[in-house]
Amino acid sequence: MNALSKASPVLRAGVISTAGLLGLSLFNPAYAHHPFGMGESTALTPWQGLLSGIGHPLLGPDHFLFLLAIAFIGLQRPRAWVIPLLAAGLGGSVLSQFIPLPEAVAPWAEALVSLSLVVEGLIALTVASTRWLLPLVALHGFLLGSTIVGAEPTPLLTYFLGLLIGQGALLLLVTSWSKSLLERLGSQGQRLGAGIWIGIGMAFAWVALID
Template identity: 35%
Template structure:
């Protein structure tokens, strides 16, 4: 009886993992498909209209990292990597802080060249690091995430140029909060998979890394061409 129960539990776990894997494959395939669409629309959650009040600023800020597939892919990658190394939360903190700095740089009308290329490159690099995971240096990851955050934040700044202080602050709160939520969700997902499907964990993380890097390659190609 114990053997049958153990075998049944293992069978259910394998079926659950297959369901998760199928869902991940479908989601990643959809993201890659939609990332081929003109990426410029991702930088205008309000349709190009500058937010005029707190709620518009908040919703615009929350929308940008979600409808910007390249931004979304990078935030997910940050969360996945942060969950697999000691003090990984510092990588997320570095990205969030410098993203706000990058928005400020844009609002000060300071030109940051090759922004789209840098964003796409950051997605590719973090995806590759997930797919071919070696022993990653936390300090280097913090620095790289910080540099990437400046470029991602600079792109976010495009949608808030000309706004008053209230919607501007709401915009900063919005995109910081949603990115924190997405990254923490990715970290929780990693924790659950590693606990319940240990044998398949590395394979799934590697697949996610390849999918994220594929999204980055699409955007990198679009940025160059």
Template identity: 30%
Template sequence: MKKLLIATGLAGLATPALAHHPLGGMEMTTFAHGLLSGVGHPVLGFDHLFFVVAMGIAAAFTGRALTAPLAYLAAMVAGVLLTTTGLTLPLAEAVIAVSLLALGGLVLSGRAVSAPVAMTLFAGFGLFHGSAFGAAMASAEASAAAIVLPGYLLGLAAVQYVIAVAAGLLARRAGDSAAAIQPRLAGAVVAGVGLFLTLETLEGAAFAALGWG
């Protein structure tokens, strides 16, 4: 768990620019471009990474460490597809910030929720994470989208599933219950990041309303 906490802390050093441009802003034209972007986006995007880590920990204590994250992945893919067809979800970045605060807070509380409740939370927030991921497809040529998108979705799903399952396994090795201190510390880190991002979002909205942005 110490390794997990260190890894999630270091992930916070990733800049927003890197989070949205895993290929350095290069235009995506091939399956390989899509695959690399899909793998890089959740890893370099620390908001997504922190959420997936918390999700994996929460899933581990539902008794469905391997299957509960699939609810998130299915909704995430749906969110990507919605965005690529022009149906961008509103306030996606704000909801993503709240998702870290909510799921991190759940893990911090030390309470294990039932699998149906956890999977509902994962899927609900997954739609918005997917919507944000879908925006990255804007760098793909329209004529190449049919080639790039499958690679992108494969990369997104594979890397996030591996991260979630690994985080869950580490959490279970560190503590035999959701109330163990190590998983709760990881939840505190995620909740703290979520609180910071939520406050930052509210500050930006307030400045925009006052005409200061």
């Protein structure tokens, strides 16, 4: 019996409970613009660009939960993933400056970002490979970079610096905490967390498409 079939009751419980708990809170669109009421990208100052870069991955629920889940998916050497994940995310953000995201495609792209939480749950269940983390974080980076297309060069650079600071700090925290968390959760708790993350990802993706 594989890991997914073993965890199926937990997955069902996680999906059902998560959908119920999030039902009232998921009416807000997951695709956010700049935090702190900063307005359009073209009007950002360098200081605002820095704050926006720090705040975006921490205030956007799908981005924040994606980074947070790295703590419990069971990486063998979690700290070794920090630099590759930051590099992949920054690469996605830079790519977004050359390939603008059409407005009509934005909900579908946001749904894919939300579904990355589902993939993380499958990684925690050892159903999917940990190698999926790099393209997934690049996808998150692409969406984060798309919010600042058209900005002046200096705010753009400070925004990218802010992304590195915000995401780097959170990744260092969750990877340092990962082994201790997994010891506390145990295998059953890890499967329950995976089921909850799968439920959250499915709920976010649904909201992104119907909003």
